[in-house]
Amino acid sequence: MSNQTLPGTARKLTLVVLGLAALITTMLCAFALPSLHSGPHRxxxxxxxxxxxxxxxxxxxxxxxxxxxxxxxxxxxxxxxxxxxxxxxxxxxxxxxxxxxxxxxxxxxxxxxxxxxxxxxxxxxxxxxxxxLVPFTEDDPRGAGLTAALLPMIFGGIFPALILSGTFPGHRGLRTRIAGALLFSVAAGAAIAAVLQFGTHSVDGDYGLTALGVILGMAALSTTLLGLQALLGMAGFALGGALMMLLGNPLSGLATGPNWLPTGWAGVGQLLPPGASGSLLRANAFFDSSGTGLPALVLTGWVGIGVALALVADRRGRRPAATRSEAVTD
Incomplete structure (x- = not known):
């Protein structure tokens, strides 16, 4: 038994170590390379x-x-x-x-x-x-509040997915987790927009539209992570969290504007929820919602991906339950 177990354990350990090494390398590239090559790019x-x-x-x-x-x-x-x-x-x-x-x-x-x-x-x-023509607000002339909003938005997608998965585990809790993530996105998104607009006075514009943009961004993050977790387990959650945090955060371009990143990196960043969320927030807060189409479409697509993954996981979870029910009947 031990002779059969050890080779399998060694292979699994090797895959984990290589995967972690690749993750750290990707993290270094995502943070370092865009900064080294930052500047105006077209x-x-x-x-x-x-x-x-x-x-x-x-x-x-x-x-x-x-x-x-x-x-x-x-x-x-x-x-x-x-x-x-x-x-x-x-x-x-x-x-x-x-x-x-x-x-x-x-x-x-x-x-x-x-x-x-x-x-x-x-x-x-x-x-x-x-x-x-379009400055930051008088109370926040450097846009510090706008830049600081990105991490709460990212963690606002990661933490609910993690906590809801532990509180409502298994197949039976899947729909509850999705509903909870959407409800949390509404509450937290409205609160973040209120702090930025009425607390720190970091953004202008229509509060309702700003809040809707933040809500959509957080929903895109949380539903995607829940869908990955439901389908692939904690490995899926870890993959999604790393993608959003280690790639999405440095490539969002929220502090500098996406055109300050190298062209390829900027494009990838705007297709991930953090980058699209930042662009949507900027457009709603300062540009009277001009240019909201693409980031809103990207975020809606991520919500759709998360829900689709959850539906696939839900269907898979029903099959074992149906099999067990038939076995008990027989």
Whole structure:
């Protein structure tokens, strides 16, 4: 018996050790690589001014750092910024360079764009004037509250899944766990939005829409983790938690804006619940819900994945119960 058990134990131990090593390596890559290669990566900006000047500036500036679009008037450029079509822009005249920014959309991009505007103004022998069209709130000018909200949102998805799984275990408790996760998301999401808007005054905008966005983000996290746990056990929960925390958190781009991350990393981050939740919160809180479509769709998709996994687990759980019932009847 021991001769048969030891090889199986060795294989299992080897898989666990290799899996943990891969997890730690992935964690290092997720945290370190985006930071090492951070900076403007094809950040969309607009340029307006005399046709020849604007086109020359576009040709000179467009590249790895900036993706430049031309606009006919400063008003059109400002509207594009407020609609989140571009992150900011430059309006060039004979007398000065107007730099239009949206700090609430990405403070790092704002700083880089301001430096770009100063450089253009220096070359033309004029001066640059910065206009922040979408700033953070006066009570939180650096957006500290917005950045700090990410971890409570992530843990607000992880902790309920873990606690509900222990309180209502097994197949019989599956539906209760899903219902509990959704109810918790409503209560906690509304509370987080209330603290950000009325407590720390870190966000503006319609409270109801902000709260709905936070609720959807937390529901996406908790239902996905519950579905993985129901289908794959604690291994599924650990996999989901690692994905959300170790990849989703550093790749969310909430502190800097997603365009500050390398293109591939930024794309992955926005397809995970933390990144989509941050983008949805930012859009609802500062941009009158402009640009909410994609993050809302991503989060709804994760909720659907979590519920689908739970339904599959529910169907699997019913089969043994039906088999046992037939055996007792016979």
């Amino acid at each position: 950040v969309p900006i607009g340029v307006t001014g005399p046709e020849q000047v604007a086109k020359a500036l576009q040709e000179k500036t467009d590249g790895d750092a900036w993706a430049v679009r031309l606009y006919p008037t400063p008003a059109a450029l400002q509207a594009a910024i407020e609609d989140r079509d571009v992150a900011g822009g430059l309006a060039v005249t004979a007398d000065q360079v107007d730099v239009y920014t949206a700090t609430a959309g990405g403070p790092s991009a704002t700083s880089a764009l301001t430096a770009l505007g100063d450089g253009v103004a220096a070359q033309q022998g004029t001066r640059a004037t910065v206009h922040d």
